Amino acid sequence: MKSFFKSFFASLLALFIFFGLLFLIFFGIAGSMLSDKVITLEKNAVLVIDLSNEFKERKMEDPFAELSGKENTPTLATAIKLIDKAKADSMIKGIYLVAKDNPNGFATSQELINALQSFKASKKFVIAYGDYISQKAYAVAQVSDKIYCNPKGIFQWQGFSAEYVFFKSLIDKLEIKPQIFYAGKFKSATEPFRATEMSAPNKEQTSVWLNDIYGEMISQVSKSRKIDKDTLRSLANRYAIDIPESAVKAGLIDGVKYDDEVKDEIKKRLGISKSDKIGFISLAKYKDAVSLSGAFSKDKIALVVAEGEIVYGKGSPSQIGSEEYLALLRKLRYDKSVKAIVLRVNSPGGSSLASEIIWRELEMIKKQGIPIVVSMGDVAASGGYYIAANSNKIFVQPNTITGSIGVFSIIPDFSSFMKNKLGVTFDRVKTSEFADAPSVTRPLSEREQQIVQHEIDRIYLDFKTRVADGRKKSLNYIDSIAQGRVWTGSRAIQIGLADAIGGQDQAIAEAAKLAGLKEYKVRTYPEEKTLIEYILQQVPDELSSSSIEKEIGKDEYMIFKRIKALKEESGQAKSRLPFDFIIR
Numbered sequence: 001m002k003s004f005f006k007s008f009f010a011s012l013l014a015l016f017i018f019f020g021l022l023f024l025i026f027f028g029i030a031g032s033m034l035s036d037k038v039i040t041l042e043k044n045a046v047l048v049i050d051l052s053n054e055f056k057e058r059k060m061e062d063p064f065a066e067l068s069g070k071e072n073t074p075t076l077a078t079a080i081k082l083i084d085k086a087k088a089d090s091m092i093k094g095i096y097l098v099a100k101d102n103p104n105g106f107a108t109s110q111e112l113i114n115a116l117q118s119f120k121a122s123k124k125f126v127i128a129y130g131d132y133i134s135q136k137a138y139a140v141a142q143v144s145d146k147i148y149c150n151p152k153g154i155f156q157w158q159g160f161s162a163e164y165v166f167f168k169s170l171i172d173k174l175e176i177k178p179q180i181f182y183a184g185k186f187k188s189a190t191e192p193f194r195a196t197e198m199s200a201p202n203k204e205q206t207s208v209w210l211n212d213i214y215g216e217m218i219s220q221v222s223k224s225r226k227i228d229k230d231t232l233r234s235l236a237n238r239y240a241i242d243i244p245e246s247a248v249k250a251g252l253i254d255g256v257k258y259d260d261e262v263k264d265e266i267k268k269r270l271g272i273s274k275s276d277k278i279g280f281i282s283l284a285k286y287k288d289a290v291s292l293s294g295a296f297s298k299d300k301i302a303l304v305v306a307e308g309e310i311v312y313g314k315g316s317p318s319q320i321g322s323e324e325y326l327a328l329l330r331k332l333r334y335d336k337s338v339k340a341i342v343l344r345v346n347s348p349g350g351s352s353l354a355s356e357i358i359w360r361e362l363e364m365i366k367k368q369g370i371p372i373v374v375s376m377g378d379v380a381a382s383g384g385y386y387i388a389a390n391s392n393k394i395f396v397q398p399n400t401i402t403g404s405i406g407v408f409s410i411i412p413d414f415s416s417f418m419k420n421k422l423g424v425t426f427d428r429v430k431t432s433e434f435a436d437a438p439s440v441t442r443p444l445s446e447r448e449q450q451i452v453q454h455e456i457d458r459i460y461l462d463f464k465t466r467v468a469d470g471r472k473k474s475l476n477y478i479d480s481i482a483q484g485r486v487w488t489g490s491r492a493i494q495i496g497l498a499d500a501i502g503g504q505d506q507a508i509a510e511a512a513k514l515a516g517l518k519e520y521k522v523r524t525y526p527e528e529k530t531l532i533e534y535i536l537q538q539v540p541d542e543l544s545s546s547s548i549e550k551e552i553g554k555d556e557y558m559i560f561k562r563i564k565a566l567k568e569e570s571g572q573a574k575s576r577l578p579f580d581f582i583i584r
Contacts, residue, residue: 039289041091042279044270047083047286050098051137055079055108057307057346057377058317059528071284076108076377077303077344077504077524081292082283083115087122089290093270094125096280097144102136105346105378106213106399107489109140111503113220116143125269129262135160138252139217142224146265149244151256157241159233160214162206166192175416179444181453183460184406187484193410205485212488213399227251297519301340301511302332303504304525310350310358310383320347322354328525329361333368339520340371340511343391344504349382352407352459358387359466366390371514375507376400376498381486385497386463389470393510395502396489403497405467406484407460409452413443471496 055076074082086092095116102109120126120143128141132154141147149155171178171193178193188202198206222229227250235241235250247253257265264274272278281289308319315321332338343362349355366372374380374388376396381404388394396402418424418441426441437448444452468478473496481487481495492498500506512520 039281039285041089041281041286041289043091044093044272045091045279045281046266046270047086047092047095048098048280048282049079049083049095049112050282051112051140052098052101052103053283054103055112057305057344058526059524071282074283074287076111078287078292079283080111080115080503080505082286082290083112083119085290085292086286087119087124092124092286094127094266095119096266097126097128097141099128099130099133099137099141099144099147101132101134102140104136106136106139106216107376107378107397107401109136110397110399112140113143114503116140120145127262127266127269129257129259131259132156133253135217139220142221146255147253148255148257148262149247149253150258151244153244155241155244155247155253157236157247157250157252158239159236160210162210164192164198166196168193168196175420177413177416177443179411179413179449180408181410181449181456182406182408182484183456184482184484186486187404187406187408189406189484190408190410208491209401209486209488212490216398216490221252225251297521298337299339299515299517299520300337301342301508301515301517301520301522302335302338302525303342303344303508303522304328304332305344305346306358306384306387307344307346307377310347310354310387312351312354312357320350320354320358322351322357324526325358326361329358329365332525333361333365333370338370339517340373340515341365342373342375342504342507342511342522343388344375344377344507345380345384345388346377347381347384347387348379349384349386349404352383352386352463355383355386356462359390362387363390366392371511373507373511373514375502375504376402376489382406386466389467391470392514393500393507394498395500395507395510396492396498397503398488398490398501400489400492400498401486402489402492403481403487404484405463405478405482407456407463408484409456411438411444411452412440414440415442467497 053073055073057076059075059078073079083095086095097116104112116126125146126144128144128147129149130137130141130153131150133141133147133149133156135156135158138147138156178190180190180194182190186201186205188199191199191202218229218232221227222232231250235252241247241250241252244253244256248255263278266278267274267276270278304325306320306325308315310320310322312322314323332341341362362372372391374391374394376384376388376394377400379401380388380396381402385402385405415426418426428436430436434448434451436442438444438452464475464478464482467473467482468475471478477496481497487495487497489498489501493500502510508522512518
């Protein structure tokens with residue numbers, strides 16, 4: 001009887017899950033059908049770009065967004081194409097930038113800046129407005145013809161700071177011993193668990209790259225607003241911009257206006273009366289209204305987007321799983337129509353083994369005569385650089401974060417925590433000395449520590465060798481610029497870790513040149529998931545992740561992910577960016 005009820009309730013649960021999925025699929029299809037309605041541009045259309053949207057590299061559209069009244073933000077590549085399309089579209093008269101906040105990285109922002117500058121060449125207007133304007137939003141908005149802020153709002157101009165989080169005091173209180181191993185004096189990814197503040201080498205490298213990024217913004221604002229660089233730095237150092245009116249006097253913005261006043265100015269530019277409606281259209285809606293399909297060709301360039309942490313195995317949609325990318329790259333290697341590959345890297349790195357697996361398949365592609373060009377996004381560091389090292393050419397933005405050529409591993413010892421805090425102890429019987437090594441329920445012996453450190457040193461040597469071979473430099477030279485040090489894109493070019501300043505479009509053009517292609521089509525991989533795949537794979541993960549992030553905040557969620565990763569990846573060698581830093 002007991003087994004009967006067990007089987008009955010299991011079957012009942014399966015039915016509930018089945019019909020629940022059917023319910024989701026039905027509404028997803030219904031939402032898709034509703035969103036297929038034809039969108040037409042109005043006569044005096046103005047493209048709206050909200051800088052508070054996050055322009056990701058991979059396309060992960062939510063099929064249920066329409067039902068909740070939200071819009072799917074296009075990928076960065078699509079957004080750039082849409083801005084370029086609007087440039088030649090006679091129906092689009094200008095761009096309205098909503099410039100409140102900007103969660104995007106600095107390289108992503110640079111791609112948007114370049115696209116907006118190109119758009120302005122068409123003599124169409126670009127107007128930016130925000131009730132408040134953050135520094136990162138202003139970094140993009142400065143390219144506009146006119147910039148306005150709410151009279152009672154906030155305009156931020158105070159310089160950048162990078163903040164790191166340290167856990168040593170916490171784990172000391174919990175009596176958890178991290179047992180840390182690393183190679184490279186700048187490889188500071190382990191510092192949060194072994195120190196309470198930044199080391200001198202880490203403070204040095206952070207100061208350099210942060211000032212590089214700040215200097216790049218100062219240079220661009222100086223050029224666009226015609227303000228001396230020293231003046232701009234002085235305004236920040238003195239905290240001279242305390243209210244929007246101060247920003248007007250300093251020449252950083254053009255005026256203080258309310259929303260209705262800005263809209264009236266746009267109407268005046270369009271040549272319509274104040275009572276008329278502006279034909280605002282968002283990027284998402286514009287994407288549905290126009291066609292972005294390229295020229296037909298049997299030859300194609302595969303744009304492989306590698307975004308997120310590099311992990312061993314399948315990985316999630318927001319990660320670079322070695323299993324998924326190995327299968328994808330191998331498929332492209334055997335595809336006769338693929339004449340070149342552009343690898344778009346936006347990753348802080350991750351598993352050393354996973355990086356090596358992906359590197360190997362890229363090396364096989366290159367040996368087959370298929371050129372590989374890398375386009376680095378906001379971050380392409382550690383494992384992210386590992387997979388880029390053997391390409392034919394590497395493009396970066398001036399403010400791309402790259403390098404960090406180093407390795408580390410953390411094996412936590414929970415024995416004191418378990419015994420003194422939870423009252424749990426462990427004992428064991430072994431057939432040989434190292435049978436249970438490495439263990440998190442006892443401290444490592446001196447010999448075991450030597451073994452782990454030897455493995456870290458070996459992986460570090462492999463990493464440097466991959467870079468030396470790929471960049472055609474001596475091992476000694478690579479060692480001198482490696483050591484886990486982080487570099488900006490501009491400095492990476494100077495020291496030979498990258499080749500040229502440029503974005504994704506420049507990388508594609510270079511790939512076509514190397515492959516000798518005059519006509520080609522670009523296909524993006526990994527390909528977009530079907531509705532059912534989205535429901536079965538992505539919805540549960542995305543719902544749980546977004547719920548936690550919404551509840552505890554974006555910065556705190558970043559910390560939560562790092563602690564979770566430490567727990568899951570204990571003992572694995574990592575080639576990862578030194579920190580999840582927060583720039584304010």
